[in-house]
Amino acid sequence: MTTDHVEPAVPGGECQREPDPSDSLRTFGAVVQALREHAGLSRVQFGELVRFSKHTVESVELGRRMPDASFVERAEEALGNTGALRHSARFLTRGEAGLAAWFRQWARLEKVAVSLCTYECRLIPGLLQSEEYARAVFDNSIPPLSDEQLEAQVTARLARQPMLAERPNVTFHFIVEEHVFRRPLGGAEVMRGLLDHVLELTAPRNVTLQVMPMDAESHGCLDGPVQLLETPERRRLAYSEGQQNGRLISGPKEVSLLYQCYDTLRSQALNPKDSRGLLERLRGER
Known part of the structure; x- marks a missing residue:
């Protein structure tokens, strides 16, 4: 797993506010709060000890701010010097605007993976979406997104795509259901642009796309979409996403089963x- 290190102090001595708290920030903040309360200190008293304002202490405890190195060191000394805060601070990760909280860890793993496999039956995978298609996806969000939120979502999604070209030694493999390409999400013009975009992104040797035909009589992944990757240490991980949640899967037996399902599906999909050829025909029909 990749992690971000604790950030240096920013001007003014305040910790930097996050666009959207990560799980690690919330957990670290909860530990700070628990230790502070166990020590019988109010936020004002604790703030005086660590030389940060009461408001900064509150923001850290609620996971709203990334604590800088000085905050961690002073908090450690003020709360017993157990090493718990120093150790846990090494695993802090920033909130990332535009990425769902449950997807951020996987997005970081994508950046260092030596291979990435994706099966999708709902939408075109985010790594292959055109800007107009991504915008149409987020236009369908419930409740509706504000203009600022929509732009952040689109920007974050498109920002992941350069890795396909920038990492030519990494294998990217996609299996996508045929009906996803036939659904006119956003209209005919958006879909024409999407098909051109997908054909362009999947042209390099390291990027492979297979379409699962609608008339297939057997299917190895009926349990839903899945992503699989291999880390530089040759560890295999999987990711499964559903309604308003996502799950990183690291258990060897479960990951092995998902790889078997994916390999089966690969043999069942069009080469x-x-x-x-199918995408080119669909492009001509629109």
Whole structure:
């Protein structure tokens, strides 16, 4: 797992506010609060000890701010010097605007993976979406997103795509259901642009797309979409996402089963050449 190190102090001595708290920030903040309360200190008293304002202490405890190194060191000394805060601070990760909280860890793993496999049956995978298609996806969010939220979502999604070209030695493999390409999300013009975009992104040798045909009589992944990757240490991990949640899967037995399902589906899908031919035909129909 990749982690971000604790950030240096910013001008003014305040900790930097996060766009959207990560789980690690919330957990660290809860530990700070628990230790502070166990020591019988109010936020004002604790703030005086660590030389930060009461409001900064509150923001850290609520996971709203990334604590800088000086905050961690002073808090450690003020709360017993057990090493718990120093150790846990090494695993802090920033909130990332535009990415769902449950997806952030996987997004970081994507950046260092030596191989990435994706099966999708709902939408075009985010790594292959055109800007107009991504915008149409987020236009369908319930409740509706504000203009600022929509732009942040689109920007974050598109920011992941350069890795396909920038990492030519990494294998990217996608299996996508045919009906996803046939659904006119956003309208015919958006779908024409999407098909051109997908054909362009999947042209390099390290990027492979297979389409799962609608008339297939067997299917190895009926339990839903899944992503699989291998880390530089050759560890295999999986990710499964549903309604308003996502799950990183690291258990060897479960990951092995998901790889078996994916390999089965790969044998059932159209080969890459026929898959591109299908997309080219769909492009001509629109």
